[in-house]
Structures are given as structure tokens and as C-alpha cells.
Amino acid sequence: MDRNKLGKWLKSPGKMGQKYSLHALYFCTGCGIIEIPPTITARWDAERFGVIPVATPRQANLFLITGYVSVKTLRAIIRSYEQMPEPKYTVGFGSCPINGGMYWDSYNTIKHLDKYIPVDGWIAGCMPRPEAVFVAVTHLWTLIDKGMADGYKNYRKNYNSYRANQEKVLGKLEWPPLFSIKD
Amino acid sequence: MDIVFEIMIIILSALIIGLFFLGLSRKIMARIHWRYGPPIAQPFIDIIKLFSQTSTSHGTLFNLGIIFSLTGSVVVLLFLPLGKMCPLSESGGLLVIIYLMLISPLGLALSAGDAANPNASIGISRKFLLAMGYEVPLLLIFLAVMTYYNTISIAEIVNIQLLTGWSFQHLPLLLSGIAYALILPAIIGFRPFEMIQAPQEIASGPMAEYGGKFLAFTTIQHAFNVFIGISLFTNLFLGGAGNPGYFFLKMLIVFILFLFVNAVTPRFRIEQAIRYLWRWPALLAFVGLIIAVITG
Numbered sequence: 001m002d003r004n005k006l007g008k009w010l011k012s013p014g015k016m017g018q019k020y021s022l023h024a025l026y027f028c029t030g031c032g033i034i035e036i037p038p039t040i041t042a043r044w045d046a047e048r049f050g051v052i053p054v055a056t057p058r059q060a061n062l063f064l065i066t067g068y069v070s071v072k073t074l075r076a077i078i079r080s081y082e083q084m085p086e087p088k089y090t091v092g093f094g095s096c097p098i099n100g101g102m103y104w105d106s107y108n109t110i111k112h113l114d115k116y117i118p119v120d121g122w123i124a125g126c127m128p129r130p131e132a133v134f135v136a137v138t139h140l141w142t143l144i145d146k147g148m149a150d151g152y153k154n155y156r157k158n159y160n161s162y163r164a165n166q167e168k169v170l171g172k173l174e175w176p177p178l179f180s181i182k183d
Numbered sequence: 184m185d186i187v188f189e190i191m192i193i194i195l196s197a198l199i200i201g202l203f204f205l206g207l208s209r210k211i212m213a214r215i216h217w218r219y220g221p222p223i224a225q226p227f228i229d230i231i232k233l234f235s236q237t238s239t240s241h242g243t244l245f246n247l248g249i250i251f252s253l254t255g256s257v258v259v260l261l262f263l264p265l266g267k268m269c270p271l272s273e274s275g276g277l278l279v280i281i282y283l284m285l286i287s288p289l290g291l292a293l294s295a296g297d298a299a300n301p302n303a304s305i306g307i308s309r310k311f312l313l314a315m316g317y318e319v320p321l322l323l324i325f326l327a328v329m330t331y332y333n334t335i336s337i338a339e340i341v342n343i344q345l346l347t348g349w350s351f352q353h354l355p356l357l358l359s360g361i362a363y364a365l366i367l368p369a370i371i372g373f374r375p376f377e378m379i380q381a382p383q384e385i386a387s388g389p390m391a392e393y394g395g396k397f398l399a400f401t402t403i404q405h406a407f408n409v410f411i412g413i414s415l416f417t418n419l420f421l422g423g424a425g426n427p428g429y430f431f432l433k434m435l436i437v438f439i440l441f442l443f444v445n446a447v448t449p450r451f452r453i454e455q456a457i458r459y460l461w462r463w464p465a466l467l468a469f470v471g472l473i474i475a476v477i478t479g
Contacts, residue, residue, distance in 0.1 A: 017232030020228050021228045045220070056390075
């Protein structure tokens, strides 16, 4: 942790700020949300890492997707993701967003979350322990430091294919494209 | 030249002290919960991050309202003596402050209203109702102080207190001081009067649509607001101070006391808050005013 190194703060204040002030939006899908209250409250205390929960997507820059994603919640996830200010980071939590998990043959859940929104990192497990969230956060720090947590840039760049994937599942989306669609 | 220097010193120190108070509140709350807690500099880190983000505007009034709100807070700061420094002590005093204290909620209301978020509207209506609740006792308190000292200038009140001892030592102002202590959590938005933001029920209220630099400005405005509430209490009732260091020490002690109240109390509903504010603090302030008028 280089939070107290003044030289790094003077060199790139924006990047250091984004590292050590992750305002998290916990999207309460599925059973993963059970693990989040102990993580943010007195037992495991996420606030010492600078991670605090916020109420709306406008204030957030870390998006935790906890548990399986049904087709209905995918719509809300996409809208929330698009409202977050850049730079923004997404972490899939549990095995269900990775590959469907135990819902791999369900008719109503999506299998791979990263087809629809960009995902910067995964926490595998069913369920992952709260400690795994902190491992993910510290790993995200190194990714931000090296400039590798660039999911939001990918979303801008490949918006056409993301939008096409979203429309394949959800049908016609009722909101206009976020970026101009070039073909 | 001197006055410009003083204005800059006051705004800068209010910004740093206010943000330091917010960080200290997060740390002390964490220790009360038996957690380790964030570093004390966490609000500064948050502000730096928020300014480095992109942000979405919802219209011209959305941008202007937030500047209006921040300006209102800054202008109030200039009327409050900080140690001996008070650049605008010649003009206005308490009468101006009671007008200007409504500007910052008004600016925030204009700004958040333009975002057309239902949660923001609920938050704004609660903010104004709460302001209506604490302005009545606040006016009575100010009237008692002005009657007792026969002046409207805060700088002069501080000077008299340096000679004759704190206001708390005199009977009518003891009652007014207790009344101010009872409404101070409402002025600085602490529990049990935290129903304006209430993240768990109305998604942080007026802040619901703010992101990026807008949220940074509202955080700074909140820091100024905390500074103003406590600084007014210190100046009027705890004797002010001859030098800024002693003044900040007094403010720190008052802030930590109210932080303990914040840590252990739940949240009022808005109508409970109004009923409370118009009953006990207003009654105490009124009795204080009457005694001040009779004896003075």
C-alpha cells in the first residue's frame, strides 16, 4: 500500500485518488449480497481500504455484481453501469456472473456477464469469503496502477458489439445509444 | 491588500479544517464501531478523486445552483471571526448571518431540483422543513445575544467575552447556549437530524444525481457548513479566542462531543424533528430572551 507516499500523490494525483477512494455500488442480484454486509460493517471493515457503499450509480466508481444475473436485472445493470462517471471498474463476484455457475442451463439467466458490460476482474467461488473482496480490491489497485483496468475504455471502443449483444438478449432497448454507433 | 489576504486565509483554513473534521468523524465513528476505519485524510482523497472523474450535468441551473450554494457558505464564513481575523466585521453581523444562512440550502435546492429526481425532491423538502424548524429557535437565540450585549457585531461580542468571561457564565445566555447546543446537530446535519441525506431510505437525497465534480462541490459545501455551525457556537457562547489555534482547539472539542451524540442516536422522522425543534430549544431560547430583555 503506497497510500502515504507523497511523491506518488504529487506525480499522478488522479490515479492515486481513484485507487484509494473506491465508492462501491453493490448491485443486489442473487445470493452474493449476503456476503457484503459483513464486508462493509464492523467485522471486516472495508472502509479501511477506502471502499464505502454509496446509494446511487452517479456517485460510484466500483461496480460489484454479486451473484447470478437474470435477464430482467441485466437491463438495470446496463443502465446503472452507463450512469456511472468514468473511470469506472466492474468486478464480478461469485461464479454465476463468470460462466453461469449452478444456473448454467437456466432459461432466464445470462451465462457470461462480460459479453454485455466490460468486467475488470472476477472473484471466483460460491460464495467467496469477505477476505476475497479485499484481495480483489488490492488486485484492482495494481491493475489501476499499471493502467490495465481499462474496461470503460473498451466499452467506448467496442460499443457496437456490446450494444448488439445486449439487444440480442433484451430485444429492442428503449434508451438511445450512449455513444454514436458507427458501422 | 491585508483584507484580501485575510479572506484567503479564512476560506482556506475553513476548507482544510472542515474536511479534517469530516475525516475525523469517519475515523472516530469507526473506532466507536470497533473498526479500524479509513485514514483521516480520506475526504481529501475523495475530493481529489471526484475532481479527476467525468461528471454529468443536468442543465444550466444544475451547474449554477451548486456555485450559488457554495458562494452562500463562503460569504457566511467571511462574517465569522476566526480568532481576531474578521474581514467583514464592520458590516452586518448577526442580522446578516441569519439571512445568509438560508442561501446555501436554497442553491442546493435549485440545483438538485433541476435534476428532476424524486429522491432529490424529497431530500430538498426535508431540508427546507428542517431549516424552518431550526431558524425559529436560532432567531430567538440571536435576539437574546444581541439584547444582552447591546450590539449586532460578532467581533464586538467576542471582544466583550474576552474581557468579562464566556457567555455561558451569565444566566440568560446559558439558556440560549443550551438551546443552540440542542439545534446544532440540525444545522450541521448530524444525527438525529440526518434525514436530509438518509442514504438508506432516499438514496442520499439531494445528492442523488451528483457525480464527479458536482459531488466534490457538495462535499466541500458540507464541510463549510459544519465549520460555520460550530464556529458560530464557539464565537457566541464559548468566548471566541484571541488566536486561531486556541479557536480551532475549542471547535475540535465541541465537534467531538457532537460526534458522540451522532454515533449513538438513530434518525428522527421529519415531523418528529420539527416537533422537537419548535418545542424544547424554542422554549429555552424564548425564556432566555425574556430574561435578557428584563435584566438588560
